[in-house]
Structure formats: structure tokens, C-alpha cells
Amino acid sequence: MAAPIAVHLEFGGGAELLFGGVKDHQVTLPSQSEPWDMKQLLAWIRANMLQERPELFVQGDTVRPGILVLINDADWELMGELTYQLQDQDNVVFISTLHGG
């Protein structure tokens, strides 16, 4: 069993509007048999945090195109995207690019 992990989530660029307007969230992911990865985190966010219009945030099992993801301040495209294995105290940022210029 992997122990529960604490991660810091941040929503910006308008994505926070789907989370009650709150940008910063400190969450604890429960213990499970395998380590948490980004794909599971997105499913968890969808089930536990999204307050409205989930289709504006997730599409299939990934984020909606146009939402940027940073893991510990680096583009998730450099980190394996959905397969990245989350560590305790990781910082994950979601920025929408779909809101007004």
C-alpha cells in the first residue's frame, strides 16, 4: 500500500471559476495500492472538486485542450503527462488559456 500523499493544486487563468473561484487547494490523496499518477489525479479532481461544467476541464481521461499543466513549475509535457507519478508535496498548476486576452 502507498501512503496518502499531500499535494498542492493551483487553478488559474480562469480555470479557478470551475472550482468555486478558489485558486489554491491543499488536498490529501488517500492511500491506495499503487502510486498516484496524473491520470488518477484528474479523475479524482473530477469526482471530488469540480463544481460545474466538468467538460470545460476534462475531456476523456485528460485535460481539455487549451489548459496548461505544470508539475513543480515545469510543463507537464516534459514530465510524462498522464503517466507522471505524484510525490508527496508536489505542486500541480492548471492554467486555462481559453479565457479572454
Add this chain to the structure above:
Amino acid sequence: MPVLCSSCEQKRAVLKRPKTGHSLCKECFFWAFEEEVHQTIVSARLFSPGETVGIGASGGKDSTVLAHVLKVLNERYSYGLKLLLLSVDEGITGYRDDSLETVKRNQQQYDLPLKIVSYEELYGWTMDAIVKQVGLKNNCTFCGVFRRQALDRGAMMLKVDKICTGHNADDVAETVLMNVLRGDIARLRRCTAISTASEGEGVVPRCKPLKYAYEKEIVLYAYFKKLDYFSTECIYSPNAYRGHARAFLKDLEAVRPSAIVDVIHSGENLSVREGVRMPVQGNCSRCGYISSQALCKSCVLLEGLNRGLPKLGIGKHHRLHGKILAREPLTQEEERKLKAVDF
């Protein structure tokens, strides 16, 4: 396993550039981004020394990044430009109030003069008041038409030589697509131009220095530089058609990042067969603004608002222009058609 920057090969890469596929560290990314905007400015000869340049500032990510980068480049390469921020207050409570606060902070952060022109002072109508009369269906038409003129009028008040706007590569690609979908040949031909010459009296030349900058990079530039910008959707914006075009482009980009520049490239290289009729540009006989009709769109919309006939400027009512100009009353039948508004 952290990925190393492919440029300096020393620091940890923080992003993968959609344009080139390169992985860069923060400093190398800032440099590359700024240099590319500089290249765009130089190769299209967007500015000349001594010019006063108004940056259309909305408080959003694009214009905030544009203001920051222009300030940096103006100093780094001694463009010799006098930069200032130009904002439009549409009069939308709760939306524009907040974004204008952002612009006011930017003014201080970047130490640039700021001029705000409001719909209320220019037209006698705020967007809040317009929405009350026209409903939510057509309000973007009003807002868009009024904003274009508002920037021009603000620019003239300030004796600005050029206006630059924060339109990025994604915006331009989206506009190409929209004009294809609408069959708007005249706009399709114009929309990829990086700059427009002065089209007539009262129209200040415009340019788009971020035309080739990807939205992803603009957002990450703002994020890593910790620039202060405002992001929320306009509360009156129901433009579903444009939203679909945007989502479609984002889907394409997810599969092939070059899709954005490819669409721009297609737009740039379209040529219109000879003999296709184009609207002839003239001037509005009421306000003098550039127009292909006797009255410009903004004067027609305004006339409709002031007469309580909000549909006047929506759709084609050109044959009524003569009557409006002569300030003649409309027939009951004409009034009936123009009054009904679907909310």
C-alpha cells in the same frame, strides 16, 4: 528525471515549445520569446523611431505580455518609441471594473502613461445599458464595433501614431477559420495582415506584434514572469460560434502543434480571383469614420439605440440609411421590424 534545457544545456527545462518542440529553461525561454517578437517587429518594419505607440490594454494576458515585452525591447534595442497604454471602458459592471484595476496596476508596474476612454463618454451608452435594451443575443456586435472606434478615438486624443494589439497566433488562426466559415472574403483577405495602414481619416494604423506567438507561450511567459493579469470571461459573451472554432483549433493543436501557424499560413497565401466584388471603402457621412456604406456601423447601431430600434444595426438595413441621414421618420412597418428583440 529532469530534462535539461536544449539551449544552454545547464539548467532544468521548464517548457516544451509548441512551435519548435525545443525544451527550454526559464531564462532561455524568455530570451527566445522576446527575440522572436523582436524579429517580427524588425522584419515587418512595424515601427519607426520617434513614434508614439498606443498599446491596446485590456488587463488580459495578451495585452499584458505585449506591454511588458514592448517595454523590454524598446529599451534593449533602442526602438526610440514612446509607449503608452490605451484602454477602453465598455461600462460592464464587475467585469471591466476589475480588469481596469489590473491595467492601472500595469501602468505603475511598467511606468507607462495610461488613457482610458469609455463608451459612456464616446457614445452616451454603457454596455450595461445597451444590454438592457438589446438583450444578450446581439450585444457582442455592439461591443465589438464600438471598441474598434473607441481605440481609434482614444488614439487620436493622445496623438498616437500607431496602435498595437495583443492578438496572438491562436487568435489570428481562429479569425481565419471564422472568416472561412462565414464566407467573408474581404475580411479573410485582411485578417492575416500584421499591420494595417491608415485606412482613412480618423483611423490609426494598427499592428499585431504577437501575431506569431502561441497562446501557450504567452500564458507561460506571463506565469513565469509573474505578470499581473486579469482572466475571466466577459459576462455578456455568449459567442458560441467563436467558442467552437477555438475549441476545434485547440483539438487540432493537441494532435499537431503546428496547426496554428499552418492555418495562418493558409490564410496568408489565399489569393482572391480577379472579378470577385469587394466592398468599396469610403467614409461615414455622419462621423467621417471609414465605412463601406453611407453610415458606419457604429453610427447605425447608435441611431438604433437612440431611437429605441435596437435591431437597426443588426442585419442589413442599408436602404434605410438615407432616411436616417435625413433624420426622416420610419414607417410603422419599418419600426415594427426593428423593434422586436429576442432575449
